[in-house]
Amino acid sequence: MRIGIDVGGTFTDVVLVDDRTGKFNYAKTPTTPWDPAEGVLNGLEKILETANASMADVECIVHGTTIGTNALLERKGAKVGLLTTEGFVDNLEIGRLQRPKGSNYDFRVDNPPPLVPRHLRRGIVERINRKGEVVVPLDENSVEKALDYFESQGIEAIAVSLLFSFLNSSHEERIAELCARRLPSLPVSISSRVCPEFREYERTSTTVINAYLRPVSERYVRNLARRLGERFGEVDLRIMQASGGCMTAEVAQEHAVQMVNSGPAGGATAGAFIGKITGNNLVVGVDMGGTSFDICTIDNATPRTTSDGKIAGLPIKIPIIDIDTIGAGGGSIAWVDKGGALNVGPESAGAFPGPACYGRGGTLPTVTDANLVLGRLSPTYFLGGDLNLYPEKARQAVKDAVADKMELSIEEAASAIIRIVNANMVKGISVNSVEKGYDVRDFAIVAFGGAGALHAVQLARDLNVGTVIVPPLSGNLSALGLLVANTQHDYVRTVAKKQDQVDPAELDNVFKSLEARGMEQLLGEKVPREDIVLLRSADLRYQGQSYEINTPVPSGADFTDGDVSEIVRQFHELHQKLYAYSEPHDTVEFINLRVRAIGKTRPIDLVGSANVQASGGGALKGTRPVYLEGEGFVDTTIYEREFLTPGSVVAGPCIIEEKISSTLLVRGSQATIDRYGNIVVTVDVEVS
Secondary structure, three states: OEEEEEEOOOEEEEEEEOOOOOOEEEEEEEOOOOOHHHHHHHHHHHHHHHHOOOHHHOOEEEEEOOHHHHHHHOOOOOOEEEEEEOOOOOHHHHOOOOOOHHHHOOOOOOOOOOOOOHHHEEEEOOEEOOOOOEEEOOOHHHHHHHHHHHHHOOOOEEEEEOOOOOOOOHHHHHHHHHHHHHOOOOOEEEHHHHOOOOOHHHHHHHHHHHHHHHHHHHHHHHHHHHHHHHHHOOOOEEEEOOOOOEEEHHHHHHOHHHHOOHHHHHHHHHHHHHHHHOOOOEEEEEEEOOOOEEEEEEEOOEEOEEOOEEEOOEEEOOOEEOEEEEOOOOOEEEEEOOOOOEEEEEEEOOOOOOOHHHOOOOOOOEHHHHHHHOOOOOOOOHHHHOOOOOHHHHHHHHHHHHHHHHOOOHHHHHHHHHHHHHHHHHHHHHHHHHHHOOOHHHOEEEEEOOOHHHHHHHHHHHHOOOEEEEOOOHHHHHHHHHHHOOEEEEEEEEEEEEHHHOOHHHHHHHHHHHHHHHHHHHHHOOOOHHHEEEEEEEEEEEOOOOOOEEEEEOOOOOOOHHHHHHHHHHHHHHHHHHHOOOOOOOOEEEEEEEEEEEEOOOOOOOOOOOOOOOOOOOOEEEEEEEEEOOOEEEEEEEEEHHHOOOOOEEEOOEEEEEOOEEEEEOOOOEEEEOOOOOEEEEOOOOOO
């Protein structure tokens, strides 16, 4: 058995798969923001009870967490001291001399302040040049003085980022030794390990983020591992990475920056998995939870990744799934601004007190409250009846905060809340697809998260997308994604050479050295050699450009000039796709070489995962009034998903309920249950 557990802003989702029988079990428990580990333990207890199993039956637990992302967003990380080459202490402050996009319209908008204030940044006497040669030897006395100062300032972590250390790491390694000897209790992050590639600002920012998060992540992972051990005995705990692979808990403590966005990465991985088994090469994964709405474009069963991302406005230069997140979840709060306009989000009611309808003291209207007012949620079947909802509390919240202020009926106000949040999500999907060179009409939408399926069909209609897929366990799909994620590590080396200067044998040697590191790492983590896959890629650009495109590189046989030409040809094609132009006669530069080392996870078979009954009898639960846009309340058919067998067909308007989610089919749409238990919805769209 394997368990995936994803901690969200409102609920902690758990999925258990029994590889011997193929059976799935799932559970949702409230997230405990004051101590996320408590919610994890509660979820594990619940899933083991549901599955009638013990932890002795469990091979491993894969965990997705927002602990790192939240620490960055809330600025609750460690007090960091930064050591850098003398004369470059303002690197973090200067950045790229670029103002944020919002500053085009608001002069008050500014870049976020650096995680390390100037008085905690210290220059070290040393210098390595652009060829990796030592020009000025490391002055260890300057390091000792800086460490004395850091100690007096109560520093909790140290970051080290020296000029050109990605070519020659000797000075950084020696500084790490001096730090360990002088301040042994402090974690030290050096850029040549965290982000060994060029671009000083981004490399320094990534290293500082790693240092900023390490004490937070180490405390959380160690605390969770200790409490798991106390309650269940020895447990194999793995942590999801931002790149879509997982790592051991021990590796995660040192590479804290890899834990950023680990929960949403599980959702993207699951979306890719669903796209693959259903034969949809182009998929937009949309995860609507309690707090946020996560969007990921998936091409050929592979989520789009980038090595030039941003988290909380700060550059982060590691391979990371390209996920856009907006504040549009079930708990997103509706409010009327001073101009009388209705807004939804980004603030969320969270897990406590949660939406007004939870009856936990919340008084502000949320998207969940609006859906309940409109009859789209059953007050007695939310979470399978584990959480009763209070329609009158929802109506009162909508009335007080929206309806009265806008002189609308409660139903009209609730419908307006849904229209606004849908419009926000449509815009977010467009940004993540159209701005990446795709036509969203060519995609299928894979909808998941507790609230995703309730909105997805209307989103598809607004976007002119013809297919929506609601997978089994859709409310917990991110947790399932953790179980299909491979063990994964990424390695990079900067080469920075023009195409005509590239020596194929030299490139091949670099790739092989990176592959050797990946192989050693995975074998050390007890991944069988036959389950290891090594993938090559390279970052290419036209001469004079500032940013690169990651381009696949063939593995296997020794490199030739023909291979180099083929890589360049693929780069031109990718550039054309992304930017609608290419320059085949321009000089192309090879900047970084990358290797992804993958330890393949045992595959999951979704056939039977929905635990559908042998007969479709009992699927029809009855009807209830549901408010439909432009029609008002309509007596609408309600189905129980558990009893819809493969081949079943239902037509909208209807609602398909399940314990952890509900799917709304608008008028004109039709759904079929496929062999995997997916609800595959055909949406009537305009033909262009």
